[in-house]
Structures are given as C-alpha cells and as structure tokens.
Amino acid sequence: MASTNHKIRDSLLLQLAIDPIVVLENTAFEVCEVLSEELYNIEEPATDTLYFISPTTFKVSKTEHLPLPEPTRIAKSLSKILNCEIVLPAIEDMCVRTKAISFSHHVLIGFVGYLKFNEPLRELAYLHFTGLGYSTARGFGSVLVRGVHPNEKRIKELHEKFSILEKKRCGN
Numbered sequence: 001m002a003s004t005n006h007k008i009r010d011s012l013l014l015q016l017a018i019d020p021i022v023v024l025e026n027t028a029f030e031v032c033e034v035l036s037e038e039l040y041n042i043e044e045p046a047t048d049t050l051y052f053i054s055p056t057t058f059k060v061s062k063t064e065h066l067p068l069p070e071p072t073r074i075a076k077s078l079s080k081i082l083n084c085e086i087v088l089p090a091i092e093d094m095c096v097r098t099k100a101i102s103f104s105h106h107v108l109i110g111f112v113g114y115l116k117f118n119e120p121l122r123e124l125a126y127l128h129f130t131g132l133g134y135s136t137a138r139g140f141g142s143v144l145v146r147g148v149h150p151n152e153k154r155i156k157e158l159h160e161k162f163s164i165l166e167k168k169r170c171g172n
Helices: 004-018 071-082 122-130 153-169
Strands: 021-024 027-030 040-042 049-056 091-102 107-117 143-145 148-150
Touching: 049 091, 049 153, 071 122, 107 153, 122 143, 143 153, 148 153
Parallel strands: none
Antiparallel strands: 021 027, 040 148, 049 107, 049 143, 091 107
C-alpha cells in the first residue's frame, strides 16, 4: 500500500500529466519537469546554517509582518513542527537582505540570506522540508539547511546550485 506521501505525489503527477499548466496569482506557468526525492543524508555536525532562498517573513498580526530572522519565532515554528520545545543555539553569523514581493493589492516584505548558529542542531534539518514562516504553501520561507544532502543526482545538483548562490549573495 502506498504511503500518504506517495499518494499525494502520484495524484499531483497525474493532474500535471492531464494539464501541465498551473496558475498562480493570475500568471500561468507550464510545469516542464517534476523531481522527487525520498532519501536524504543528514550530516549532523554541519546542521548549523539556514539559507533562506525565497523571501521569508513572520506574521505578527493581521496586517503586520516581521521581515527578519528572529530566533524566537524560528524556535517557535520548529517547536510546533516537532511538537516539543526547541532551544536554538546562539547566532554566530548572519547576512540577510529584505526583498519585496508585489501582489495585486499589497506588497509583502521578507528577507533572504543566511543565518549561522554557533553549534549544530539536528532538528534544523526539518526546516529543509517544511519551510519557515508565513505562507510557505505559496513558496515563501523556502529554506536549505547546511548538512542536508539529497541522494538523487539532479536534485543534488540543484540543491548545490542554490547553496552556492546563497553563499555568493552574502560573500561567503
């Protein structure tokens, strides 16, 4: 019997085979390739850095967002995902810049860049798969975690490409 993840993936692939056009915010995109990976290696001593590859923000109130990598909010999000209290290590280094995304009726300001802690935390690896912050279902808050490595060759290449771009963006 297929797992829930396989059922979701197979349903999505079937729908894309029937109609490869996806419309987001009144813009049509044609899906040309779908990559899927089930096996990842986690190199625990390296899980100390988060690379924010799409704008990330935290909802403070109905009309207010925080476009900064606030550790308390990161720990709260991770604690909610794992259903246990998480205490983050101290921040060793950080390089972020704000990035605005325009919608038809508003602008959302988030941040991209990296946040490095002074020691590894294995639980950070979960953010690699879930994302972080406000509106992850729309692509905000995509995170790469240093030390999380996909096995599939093409995904591994894309993963490395994003990691290199994030390192260059902040000059490290």
